[in-house]
Amino acid sequence: MATPISSDRLVAALRAEGVRVVERPGWRTHNRNHKGPWGPVNGVVIHHTVTSGTSNTVSICERGYEGLPGPLCHGVIAKDGTVHLIGNGRANHAGRGDGDVLRAVIAERTLPEANAAETDGNTHFYGFECENLGDGHDPWPPSQLDAIERAAAALCRVHGWSAASVIGHLEWQPGKIDPKGFTMGWLRERVAARLKSKPSGGSSGDGSKGGSTSTYVVKSGDTLSGIGKKLSVSWERIAQANKITAPYIIKPGQKLTIPGKTPGGAYTPPPFPNGLAPGRSSPSAKGLQQALKDTEWLDPAAPLADNYGPHTQKAVAGFNRKHNLFTTGRPNDPAIGRRGWDLLHRLAYGH
Structure with missing residues (x-):
């Protein structure tokens, strides 16, 4: 049993464990705290998303569905091992589960079979949604499994919990099957082994070692x-x-x-490209469109193109209105200016 950690401490704990972290815009205040208590926290629940595509998966988990508003977890663990933080506080992920399971988690003993749904798990558990179709065929890349292990271990370490505090959604709520494709016993063994040593530091996956x-x-x-x-x-x-x-x-x-990454380096947006304007074709339009996707101003399914066309113009106009950036003085300005370009990229990729 513990008080939920702050957003800063969560980021620090994940990165100390070697997790590659992306902080999504607004994640630190995105929660469902107005719907019920958040904490005391007692463990970590692992899920699979039944979705494909990282951008699509993150968007769904941030926004939620009709009747189930987001955030649907605290972090999305992508196929490449990146953890996208999307919520801080109460999240709609665990739902109602078995109180006997909660008591076993608190006591750090063997879990009973979940056969009741009378206890609010959103109060008591951190949740990670893992990008996977959950059909038993969609692969779990080693980088993703490594990140799941590291993320779970990070929270256990910061709270002083054992690996027994890490459970699957299928162990909490009757009728659930997630995560499908590996067993929770196997994952807990990996987390337990990791907790026997000091945090490894550095990011998991490509580009992880400073100076290499x-x-x-x-x-x-x-x-x-x-x-x-x-x-x-x-x-x-x-x-x-x-x-x-x-x-x-x-x-x-x-x-x-x-x-190798340079610790503490500040993010610098790409240089503002020449020739980038509504109605024109430029290779830089793809970079603009990707940044608009990553800040949710442009549909993630929209194809990238050199043409600064109507969809890009509409997204830029919305972004300009939101941030009072009007390069031509018009209220629906579709042109991205230097200030808007820099702000857009900092929101998308700054740390």
């Missing part, structure tokens, strides 16, 4: 700033290490050398 390098293979839709955000490495250092210059174009399949 690793390789990243560019995927469709990737941008340098997005890769830098994902790997907690300055995008400028990635560009420099790979001799990439303006307009900073990368292609799917391209192998990038990722330098």
